[in-house]
Amino acid sequence: MLKRPVYIYTELSPNPNSMKFVLNFMLAPDGLSFDYPNLEAALEEGKASPLAGDLFQFPYVQRVFIASNFITITKDEETLWEEVLKDTKQFLKIYFEENQPVFEQRTIDKNTIIVDANDSETVQKIKTVLDQYVRPAVESDGGAISFHSFDEESGAVKVLLQGSCSGCPSSTLTLKAGIENLLTRMVPNVKEVVAEGV
Template identity: 75%
Template structure:
C-alpha cells in the first residue's frame, strides 16, 4: 500500500479555543460536515469516525469538527495551543500516512443546503443564500453553518453553528451583524436569525 504524503498546516480561528488543521487532501465530500461535541458522538451510526474517536484521546480535546479538507479541534480553557499543537499535528501525520480511515464505512450525513422539492420558495432562497454567501466565509474560519428551519409566521430562521463557531465569543456578532443582516436584505420575509444548539 502506498504511503500518503500528508501536509498539515494550522490556522487560528476567531474562537481562541479552536484551531483549524488544514490538510492537502479531501476528508469529507464538499458540502458535508461532521460535528462531534463528545466522544460518544464519534460512534453514532451515520457519522462514526475512528479519527475523531482517536483525537478525543488527547485529554484537552472538547469538540471535533470535520469538513472538506480540514479538522477543527476545540480545546479546554486550561491548555495553551503552543503546548499541544505539535503533538496533534504529529499524531495526524502518522494517522494519515498509515492510511487509517477518517470515517466508518457507512458514514453519511445529509447536506442541509440541498434544496428539497418540498421546500417553500422562501426556504429555497434562504438555503441558496447561506450556501453561496455565508458557508464559504464560515468554513474559512474553521466552522460550518447549516439550515435548521424557517417559521413563516414570525420570520425566524434557525441555523446550526458548528466547528469553531460553536461556543465562539464572536459567533453572536457574526450571527446578528453578518448573517441576519445579509438574509434580511436579500429576503424581506426574514425578520430574525437564531442559532440552535450553541
C-alpha cells in the same frame, strides 16, 4: 507500503480554543460536515469517525469537527495551544500517512444545505443564500452552518452553527451583524436569524 504525502498547516479561528488543521486532500465530500461534540458522538452508529474517536483520547480535546479538507479541534480552557499543537499535528500526520480511515464506511451525514422541492419559495431562497454566501465564509473560519427551520409568521430563521463556531465568543456577532444582515437584505420575509444549540 508507500506513505502518502501529508501536508498540514494550521489556522487560528475566531474561537481562541479552536484550531483549524488544513490538509492537502479532501476528508469529506464538499458541502458535508461532521460535528463530534464528544467521544460518544464519534462512536455513534451511522456517523462514526475513527479519527474523531482517536482525537478524543487526548485529554484536552473537547470537540472535533470535520469538513472538506480540514479538521477543527476545540480544546479545553486550561490547555494552551503552544503546549499541544506540535503533538496534535504530528498525530494527524502519522494517522493520514498510514491511511487510517476518517469515517466508518456507512457514515453519511444530512448536514448539507440542499434545496428540497417541498421547500417554500422563501426557504429555497434562504438555503441558496446560506450555501452561496455564508457557508464558504464560515468554513474559512473552521466551522459550518446548516439551515434548521424558518417560521413564516415571525420571519425567524434558525441555523445550526458547528465546528469553531460552536461556543465561539464572536459567533453571536457573526450571526447578527453578518448572516442576519445578509438574509434580511436578500430575502425580504426574513426578520431575524437565531442559532440553534449555541
